Amino acid sequence: MAETAFTADDFRPAAVTESAQAVARPSLSYWQDAWIRLKANRRALFSLYLVIGLSLFTLVGPLIWTVDPSLQDLEQISQPPGADRDATVVAPHRPWDGAPELPLRSGLSLAASPTTQSVRLVWEPLPDAAGYRLYRNLFPAAGGQALGLPLFETFNLREPSAGEREGATPRKNQRRFEDRLDLKPRSYYYSVAALDAQGQMTGDVHRLELTVTRVITAQEAEAMGLVEDASLLNPGDRIKLRAHPLGTDYLGRDLLARLMAGARVSLFIGIAAPLLFIAFGVIYGAAAGFLGGWPDQALMRFSDFVVALPFLLFMILLRVASGVQPGESGITPMVLAMVLLSWPAAARLVRGQILQIREEGYISASRLLGGGAPYLVLRHMIPNTLGVILVTMTFAVPTAIFTEAFLSFIGMGVAPPTPSWGSMCNEGIKTMLTTPHELIFPALFISVTVLAFNLLGDGLRDALDARMRSAE
Amino acid sequence: MLRYSLKRLLQGLVTVFFIATATFFAMHSVPGDPLASDKALTERIRANLEAKYGLDQPLMTQYGIFLGNLLQGDFGISYTQENRRVNDIIREHFPVSATLGILAIAFAGLGGVLWGALTALYRNRLPDVLIMLAVILGISVPSFVFAALGQLLLVQLNGVLGFSVLPVAGWGTVAHMLVPSLVLGLGTMAYLTRLMRSSMLEIVGSDFVRTAKSKGLSARRIFTHHQLRNAILPVVTVLGPAIAAITTGGFVVEMVFAIPGLGRYFVQAVQQLDYTVIMGTTVFYGAFLVFMVIVVDLLYGWIDPRVRLE
């Protein structure tokens, strides 16, 4: 420890002044103080910005990114973000008469250049084949390995079986096939396997590897709004398809636009419903806890009653009772059902806390000082339960969002094509492994929302809670 | 204490009666035809089916019959699983849901208290931040995603190791229960962690803890007798409803893990308007829930002597 030298001056009495008693800073009300505390809390402030950002995303976003969330871009189904979007203009698809446009090679060969519109294949006969099965694979298949997706089978040359009528003439096997199934601009490995009379593979296989190019017809380009007039485009022209910054979903709809539109539904349900039912629950629980005795008993038995009502059934009933027509979103009855049936948890929680607080010294003190019942409840009891209330609130947000998702899943949620984050998650989970972006983005937005409300709740509690102040 | 318990049980019976009544009339006012099936019914068959289930009677008569049967503990025969008694359905499938639920609640309750207390002790320090991030993940990812991910993880694990460590789905042994109950309890665990942290923080700063400290009590005693005991109160409060939510809300987990629980039957019953199963499960769950609430309230008085039961 450093030596400190004292002088006689240090022990002289201070001069008498007036300013020592003056209030140096302006007096702060409870709310002003709380606001200052909130501002000082970096995490809370960050969450506040997040909430503002989400609101902007929901309200202003659609004004900037003006893509229709229900517009289906069937050329770009389940595209991950940042995918290549060049396409060549071609003529509309015509049924194929079997004539090849390209010179045929031996084995399995292409009859026309392979595009996302169609892949036309022709093959030479394989020895002793009673039939053929055509496969398509995403990976090269070595000998003995699985050949991929069976797309087509022709099997006409077998002996007529007992059930077949006399004179049935076996027809020649078709040795061409047009593949139009879900073609993406990538490489495919086709194989044609010969079948014996029993329908088993003989082991003889023709193979072909090819790369598909993305094409679009002029009419489709016009319908998608890529050009003003379809007649301006000629086959062979290059064109850029619509940009989708976050990719597309299973019907080729823009994910960003859907997230924005979904935010309106999910945030409304996720905020309105919890606010309402927790507010009601707090008042109800506080009343029960404060009154005690038989009113408490009666109120709590009623809440037990509400808890045990089957949510799904009453949800359906409310929809019917509120006269939701097909095609209407039905958000209001959903929120209503959540409010009517979800408050008891908050009520029980608050009642439990109030029962505890009721016995505290400061309540007795306030009562002795003449505090009336409403004053006691509003000024002392509810602020002291704020901690648990805010926690419940932050948890009610995702719960409400997922309730909506569950209801959407079983056909009781918002009417399509209106999206919601929850229902987008529901759809995304199915393709979790192949196109994860369809799950990740909506899940991310839900997480960010929950995070924001959690941090904000924390900050608010720290700012509002009287006991927190003394603890610091 | 005994008198109080008896009184509560009696009140509980009344509550269950009201639940049954409300559900009965709500169910009958939902549009839709419980007898309809993919193939259309002729008038004659329809009339016979209606007679079989008593749907040809006026609603109040049906209600009377239902109450009469309820008093005898008979819920009737299922509409969709014809020839099967609702009592059998509950008896066979409730134990499964309950087993899953108990384990999930055990995970959630114990884990929640543990993590919550930990975060409060290390407030704003690394363990707190890490646990709270995990909590946010736990509540912002829906259970169907967790269920799917959990199952996928099991498949990969089994694939890498070359033998079955834990079964991917199904029911029958304790190994089947582990992952589903963890998934089922995850959300509640996150919730309880958060709740515990919050109430623990309040208690750490409270006067009686300070008093206890200045009295010179051992840290251990302060922690167990003053902090934990007080902080656990809100957790106990939500446990009652949480048990109900978990035992009834296991639908997704039961479906993903192919578990024959009652949750699946209940959701299907509502979708299929299977009147007898809806009534049976609702009344049964209602009674179960009311009972759990009573248990929780009794626990309350035991944990916190300040709460007078009368």
Next chain:
Amino acid sequence: MTKAPNPSGESAFNRSAARQLALFGVAIVVGLVGLMWGLNLLASLTATAGGVPPAVDVANNAITVMLTEEPPQLDSTRSTDQVSGIVLGHVMEGLLRYDDRGELAPGMAEAWRIDEGGATFHLRADARWSDGQPVTAHDFVFAWRLGLDPENASEYAFILYPIKNAEAINQGELPVTELGARALDARTLEVEFERPIAFFDKLTAFSTYFPVREDFYRATEGRFGADADQLLYNGPFALSNWVHGQSLRLDRNPHYWDQARIRLDRINVGYITSDPNTRLNLFKDEKIVMTGLTAENLTNALEQRWHIHRHMDGSVFYLDFNHREGRLTRNLNLRKAMILAQDPGELVYKVTKTPGYLPGESLFPRFLEGVQGKFRDEHPAPTYPMDLQAARAHLEAARRELGLEAFPPLVLLAGDNPVSNIQTEYFQAVFKKNLGLDIKIDRQIFKQRLAKMTSGDFDLVLAGWGPDYNDPLTYGDLYASWNLNNRGRYSNPEYDRQVRIAQGAMDAQTRVAAFAEMQRIIHEDVVIIPNYERGVAYVTHPRVKGILRRVVGADTDYTYAWIEP
């Protein structure tokens, strides 16, 4: 880490508390382990002990499979759904059955004769129930009477109507004893027809025609088919255990007559779940021998290098119009506009994306037989290639005919399953884009959708139809004006006439011509918009061979399966 203000007090306290918590944690783990052993004990009471065997159990010559749903019940006289059909197809056998090539083969009957007026079946001497007693002609008569008894309220009673007096009995006009089916002796069954029928042999393979033994039925006291011990079996397998919602065990039936064709000793149904991802995971983990693939997990199956098979299950799917009086969709020009404005190829190739689905062209799927070859080869279905100009012209004509300023939104009724969600959203966009028509989607849970279909509360409905028996009539009579499954109430005397011809004629030529005529009327009148014929892509365990997928009868059929050594 920030420095604690009071090192001796605060952090020592924290350390101790942390120690406490750690102890608490250990206690929790110990407690949980104990709890789990307790639960294990409990679970062994409620489930099959020891869990589920692997996909292929060579030691027991057994395989493990899964079902998508729990069979509601196994009373063959009342069963209606596909899952019960699968189980019943393994444990029961009718007079005739389908063999491994999908052809009719002798079952309980070793010989039979069918003509215009009736049929006679001679039961085999070694046909036995699983308790060893013989299967007699009385058992068939009893089952059929039961199926028609109005008290029993079987939904499939109509399939017995070709038998004399059946319909009158089902309507309660005649007593069940008047049924035109008699047991001449224990092994001879004589059937009288209401009117000539060309496909009665195929009907006898259907589950409503399966036998039921009277004394056993009476002994179950109304719980027939509700549990494994509440049912008697005459098929290749017998149900030895049924844990509802979880598992069924089918053991080889030692009393079955054709032991030679059964190569497995046991089939375990180990899992019941409708979640496609769960099924895929179970297959990946070698827990089940077969699973269907959805469009979403095809890529995954390719990565795993599995051998993928495909199968057409004979179901057709279509948009059904409401033809009731006062509905806009009663207008032919509107229906023409709508069918011209869409392309089933786009739906199949870009939206549903499952291999095996074929773009819908007709109400009659491709598997149906014509006179010599396939019906659809002999009578190719006329189609409407997409033509937007023509579609808009028809729409304009419809608008004028209906005297409308603009079209109000049309209501599209749909179920709540994921596949129909995608389709409804697709159609909504297509009709909006191509015709400017607004479509409101009315998604309803099962029973409410059926109620709305019955009452006609829709303009369009997504519908599908699968075959009950292997004859075009199972599709053709759907749009007869008297058929209650004709939910749009389409009514056309000419169509009805053709249905009656097909019902009554014995001659294949006449019948096929009638079906071709029905196909033409449905096309010209745009009764429906065909969407697709359903196919399934599925994978099987490489060591298990002989798994059959069927169009009619049990789909999937494991009775012929074997484990490759």
